[in-house]
Amino acid sequence: MKRFATLLLVSVLGGVISIGAYKIFSETPEKVEQASVFEQQTYVPTNFVNNPTSNAATAGIDFTEAAEKTIHAVVHVKNKITTVAPRSIWELYNGKGQSQTQIGSGSGVIITPDGYIVTNNHVIKGSNEIQVTLNNNKNYIATLVGTDPNMDIALLKIESDEEFPYISFGDSDNAKIGEWVLAVGNPFNLTSTVTAGIISAKGRDLNEGDNLRQSFIQTDAAVNPGNSGGALVNTNGELIGINTAITSQTGSYIGYSFAVPSNIAQKIVNDLLEFGDVQKGLLGVSGGSMNSVVAEKLGTEETEGFYVSKVFADSGADKAGIIQGDIIKKLDDVKVSKFSDLSGYLSSKRPGDVVNVTVLRDDSYETFAVTLLKEEISSSVRLMNMQLENLSKEDAAKYEIQYGLKVTGNDNQQLQSELGITPGYILVEVNGKKVQSAEALKGFLDNYGEDQIKILAFLNPKGQYERFIFR
Template sequence: MKKFASLLFVSILGGVISIGAYKFFSETPEKVEQASVFEQQTYVPTNFVNTPTTNAATNGIDFTVAAEKTIHAVVHVKNKMTKVAPRSIWDLYNGTGRPQTQIGSGSGVIITPDGYIVTNNHVIKESNEIQVTLNNNKNYIATLVGTDSNMDIALLKIEADEELPYISFGDSDNAKIGEWVLAVGNPFNLTSTVTAGIISAKGRDLNEGDKLSQSFIQTDAAVNPGNSGGALVNTNGELIGINTAISSQTGSYIGYSFAVPSNIAQKIVNDLLEFGDVQKGLLGVSGGSLNSVVAERLSIDETEGFYVDKVFEDSGADKAGIVKGDIIKKLDDVKISKFSDLSGYLSAKRPGDVVNVMVLRDDDFETFAVTLVKEEIANSVNLMNMTLENLSKEDAEKLEINYGLKVTDNNNPQLYKELGITPGYVLVEVNGKKVKSAEALKGFINSYGEDQVKILAFISPKGQYERFIFR
C-alpha cells in the first residue's frame, strides 16, 4: 500500500512538472510574439504623427488665423497640354503623329484683389489652356503674363467680377530658421490643404555645381505633388515663399520641401509687370563657395564666404574696387556663407541697385558700394556657320509656335545647298530638345561644343517640320 501511495505521488508530481514545463516552453514565446507585434503597431504610426503641430498647440501657438487668411487665396491650377505624339516608327522619323491631350495640376497664390496669381513655371509649362479653380469652386480661364524658368516662377491673370481674397508678400530675408510656417496647396487634387512645420534651412541650392544657382527656403512642412505653386506663409499669414520642390526618392514627401523665397518671387512679378521680362543685376565677379578643401588649396584660413576668383572689366565690382582674392562676407546686412546666399540675395535686386559688399582682404574687413549692371542677353547665336536670331512675335504667330530661332544667314554649304536650309527657316530642336532662346543655345554650345550636335529639326517658311540627323 505504501509503495502504491509513493508511486501515485511521484506520478502526480511528474505530471505537474510536465504540465508546468509545457506551459513555460509553449506559451512564453506566444506572449513574446504578441508583445513584439504590439510594440510594432505602436511604433510605426509615430513616423507619421505631426508632432510639431502638437507641440505648437501645447506652447500656445495658434495657426488658425494664418490658415483663415490664406486658404481662400490659394487656388487649384490645371494645365491642359495638347501634344502630337508619334504612333509608329514612321511617325517618329517624319515628325508626325496624332494629337494627345494631357492634364497637369498644381497650386497658385492670388497676390492682388484684381486676379494676379503666382505659381511655378513647371506647373503651366507647355500649356495650351490654363484653368484656375478658386476655393469657392468658381472656375476661370487664366492668361499667362510671363515666366522665369530659372527660378521656376510664373505669373497668371484671371478676370473676376468681384475682388478676390489675396495674400500679401512678407519679407523672406527676415524669416528665421526654426520659425513656424504653413504650407497651403492642393496635393493629390485635394483642395485647400494646410500643413505645418518649421523652416529647416535657408539658402538651399538643389543644383550645386550648376551655373543656374538657386536659393530655396527648406521646411519640414508636408508638401506633396500638387502643392507646387502653393503658399508658404508665416504665423501672421504673410507670404514668405512659393512651394516648389520636395526631396524624395519616391516622388512623395519624406521629410523636406523647398520654396522660392518671397523676395525673389515678388521681384520677378514686378519685373514681368513693368518690363515684360526679368531684369537681372550682376555684381561682376566669378568664383565659388569656401570650405575646408578649397581653403587648403588656396592657402587661406577662411572656410565661409564667397571667394572672388575673377572681376570682370568695367563691371560694378571692378569700378567699386573689389579685386581677385577678396572674400565676400556680407551683402548689405545679409551674411554670405556660400554661393547660394550671394545669388539668392542678388536675385531680388535689379540693374542699377546699389549693394554694400563687405569683403575680407588681408585680414581686414572693407565695404564697397557696388552698382549692379544689367545682364546682357544674347539675341543671336552662330551654329554650324548659320546665324540664328530669337523668333519675333510676328513669325511666332505666323507659324503658330512659341519657341525657336530664325535662320537669318547660312554659310554652311551642306545645310544650304544640299538640305535647303535657307534664311526664313526656324530651328526648333537640337538633339531632340526644344530651342527656347539664343542664350540657351549659346549656353549649350559653350558647354558641350558643336560636335555634340547630332540632330537638328526645323520648320520651313511653309510650316513643314523637317528633321536632319548627322553622323
C-alpha cells in the same frame, strides 16, 4: 527501522526543497511582470500626442489663424494642352491628325485683390487654356501676363467685379531655419490642403553649376505633385515662398520640398508688371563657393563665402573697388556662405540698386557700395574655339526642341576632324545639364571655366544624338 528513518528524512528534506523552489520560481515572474509594467508606464507617455514637447499647439503655436488667412487665396490651376497627333502612317505623311487634349494641374496664389496670381512656370507651360478654381468652387479663365523660366515663376490674371481674397508678401530674408511654416495647395487634386513643417535650410541650390539663379527655401512640410505653385506661409499667414519642387526617387514626397523665396518671386512679379520682362542686376564678378578644398589651394582657413576669381572691367564691382582674391562674406545684411546665397539675393535686386558688399581681404573686412548694372543678354558664345548661337525658331521647330545652341563656326581642328563636330551641330547638354541659352552657358564658363567641362552632347544635322566624354 534505521532505513525507514533515513527514507523519511530524505522525503521531508525533498518536500522542503520543492516548496522553496516553488516559492522562488512562482513568485519571481510575478515581480518581473510588475517591473515590466512599471517600465512601460514610464515609457509610453513619451509617445502621447498631447505631450508638449511633440505638439506645436500645446507649445503655444497656433496654425489655425494662418490657415484661415491663406486657404481661400490659394487656387487650383488647370492647364489645357491641345496637340494634334496622327492616327496612321497616311495621316503622318499628309501632315494630318486628330487633336488630343491633356490637362495638367497645380496651384497658384492670389497676391492682389484685383486677381493677380503667382504660380510656377512649369504648371502652365505649353497650355492653350488656363483655368483657375477658387476655394469657393468658382471658375475663371486666366490670362498669362509673363514668365521667368529660370526661376520657374509665372504671373496670371483673372477678372471679376468683386475683390478676391489674397495673401500679402512676407520678407523671406527674415525667415529663419527651424521656423514653423505651412504649405497650402492642391496635391493629387485634393483641393485646399494644408500641411505643416519647419524651414530646414535656406539658399539651397538643386542644380549647382548650371548658372540658374536658384536659391530655394527647403522645408519638411509635405508637398506632393499638385502643390507646385502653391503658398509657403509663416505662422502670421504671410507669403514667404512659392512651393516649386520636391526631391524624390518615387515622384512623391519623402521629406524634403523646396520653395522660391518670396523676395525673389515679388521682384519677378514687379518686373513683369512694370517692364514686361525680368530685369537682372549684374554685380560684375565671377568665382565660386569657398570650401575646404578651395581654402587649401588658396592658403586660407576661410571655408565660407564667395571667392572672386575675376572682376569684369567697368562693372559695378570694378568701379566700387572690389578686386580679384576678395572673398565676399555679406551682401547688405545677408550672410554669404556659398554661391546660391549670393545669386539668390541678387535675384531680388534690379539694375541701379545699390548693394553693400562686405569682403574679406588680407585678413580684414571691407565694405563697398556697388551699383548693379543691367545684365546684357548675349545671343552667342564661344566654347573650345567653337562659335555657338541661340537656336532660331526654324531650328527649334525642325528638331522639336526648345533649348540648345547651334554651332555656327568651329576653329577647333581636333573637334572637327576627329569628332566630326561641324557647323550645323546643335549643342544640347553640358555635363548632363540642358543648355538653355548662350547667356546661361556664358555664365557657366565665367564661373567654372572650360576645364570643368567633362561631357558634351550634340544633335547632328540628321537629328541624331551624339555624346562625347572628355577626360
